[in-house]
Amino acid sequence: MKQILLTAALLLAPGAALAEPMPGMRGINHIGLTVPDLAQAESFFGDVLGCEKATSFGPFKDDQGTFMQDLLDVDPRAVIETISLMRCGNGSNIELFKYTAPDQKTVTARNSDIGGHHIAFYVDDIDAAAAYLKSQNIRTLMGPLPVNEGPAAGQAILYFFAPWGLQLEAISFPQGMAYEKDGGPVLWSNVTGK
Numbered sequence: 001m002k003q004i005l006l007t008a009a010l011l012l013a014p015g016a017a018l019a020e021p022m023p024g025m026r027g028i029n030h031i032g033l034t035v036p037d038l039a040q041a042e043s044f045f046g047d048v049l050g051c052e053k054a055t056s057f058g059p060f061k062d063d064q065g066t067f068m069q070d071l072l073d074v075d076p077r078a079v080i081e082t083i084s085l086m087r088c089g090n091g092s093n094i095e096l097f098k099y100t101a102p103d104q105k106t107v108t109a110r111n112s113d114i115g116g117h118h119i120a121f122y123v124d125d126i127d128a129a130a131a132y133l134k135s136q137n138i139r140t141l142m143g144p145l146p147v148n149e150g151p152a153a154g155q156a157i158l159y160f161f162a163p164w165g166l167q168l169e170a171i172s173f174p175q176g177m178a179y180e181k182d183g184g185p186v187l188w189s190n191v192t193g194k
Helices: 002-012 038-048 067-072 126-135 178-182
Strands: 030-034 052-057 079-087 093-100 119-122 156-161 167-172
Touching: 038 052, 038 079, 038 093, 126 156, 126 167
Parallel strands: 030 093, 119 167
Antiparallel strands: 052 079, 079 093, 156 167
16 A cells, blocks of 8 residues: 555656656757847857858748747747857757847846856867957956866866857866766767767
8 A cells, every 4th residue: 555655646746757758859959049139149159159150041920910929929020030040069059039029128137047048168178268268358257167076076167258148158078077977977078979
């Protein structure tokens, strides 16, 4: 009886890890970002960070119906003027959106805000990346900061900003991180296919 109750409790517990994962999930294809100035964003991601523009397309809108609301949960009169796809090294792609919408907000969330976020770019040499960003007059915060203790020991980080305020991070752990010694999944590998 105790075994049945324990099994039932586990099945009903919030966050119970009994469900199957999304079928066929392979990884992150892209990160979508809405930007205030598409040309500026393409230049920043391309010229400063080294991403390569793959293509651009658009516009997408529905002047009379609810297509935009039904598909994207935005105002029905929202317009995606242009989408640009950027390939960023061996990691995820960046999808840049230039939107206009009657209810568009222009407040940039900080990391501590609900919905706050940042994008981390793996670099081989964090000190060289920091020097480069500073030479390009990119706003950086304190660092590079080496992490010397705990499961993330071995990494070094530096936060920096896109011209419109998007927070980004340069991160490097060329010898791996401490947790990997216990057999955890490797978060970055320079070897293709790993």
